Amino acid sequence: MSTIPPDDTMPEGDDFVAAEYVLGVLPEQERRDAVRRIENDPEFARLVANWQRQFDPLNEQFQPVTAPNYLKGQVDQRLFGIDSGRVATGASFWNSLAFWRTVAVAALALVIFNVSREYVQRQAGSAPSQLIASMASDTGPLRSVAIFDDKSRKLKVTLVAGEIPQGKSLELWLIAGKDAPVSLGVLKSPKITEFAVSTPVAAKLRDGTTLAISVEPVGGSPSGAPTGAVVAAGSVSSI
């Protein structure tokens, strides 16, 4: 380590205090004083914001680490006092959506958000009874989210990454336990396709059931069983 030249002239001024606050080097009390000034002194707050903007690009170096499932339940508990039942199912839901955290380029989120907003508006106030599945594969670019509304018996599916291949169809399958895959139909649009689900099939649509998407000839598999590559799959969770 090289020696640090002693220097007795310390540069002074609010701009340095602002920079020190952003860097995080200040001791506890000075840090608290700075926070108070940010609240009450717009000029100081502006200096802090300027420094923060300069350092923001370093944020890229914070590597994402998946947080434990139960934390979100505890946050909800603190904010909304949600009972433990909701917390428990919530936890398994977040667990199954590990891909949400790992997909780096989630231009997806907006789409997911629009879909989820739609179902949430519908359930406003009532007990949640939604099933959701995120389908992906380790090898391909295709990612899809499916949301089932128990009341309307509609399964809504959207592609959040990838597209329907030229001259082919993407077909959605339900796989319950060791049963043979059941076709739910082909995706009509990369945006949102609504599948009507019959009562017997809906009964199979529950936690742990797999949804999968395969590439098929236009219009869907001629045989009633998947014939092409499975390009995305995921299990159903309740929220």
Next chain:
Amino acid sequence: MTPEGISELISRVALRDRAAFDVLYSSTSAKLFGVCLRILGNRSEAEDALQDIYVKIWNKADRFAVSDTSPISWLVAIARNHSIDVLRARKPAAAELEKAVGVAEPSPNPEQSAIASGETKRINECLDQLDTDRASAVRGAYLNGESYDLLAIRHRVPLNTMRTWLRRSLMKLKECLER
């Protein structure tokens, strides 16, 4: 995740939309947990901090609209500042001083530098114009939450010398960034 997507989520959280909050959590918690872990250095404190951070995000979401910053920067700033507050509030500071002796100085990971975006490149270029010691002190402070006390011990100089030294580095850094 697009910045527009996160912005919209935060705006909806400000309107008390819990579904938006769920999606915001699922799409940003890994990044923020990474911030907590790096600064606090242990999981149990990082987990507590992450909870506090999302409670804050819920409560402060209405401030995002007037903050004139990118949404992910806004979120990371909340996480960083909270983690540093927790770090500073530790009593006694023994754990932190231990870290000063035990932990190697942070250096830019070559892989990360290589893939860094233009903006990151810019701040790294400016940091690289400082002496190595000084650049690593600035990086260590920002990324690991190191305090003046800890930096002074590591560099074996009096506190005031450390402060002078860092402020001078910040002055140079600013000149370079504004060039």
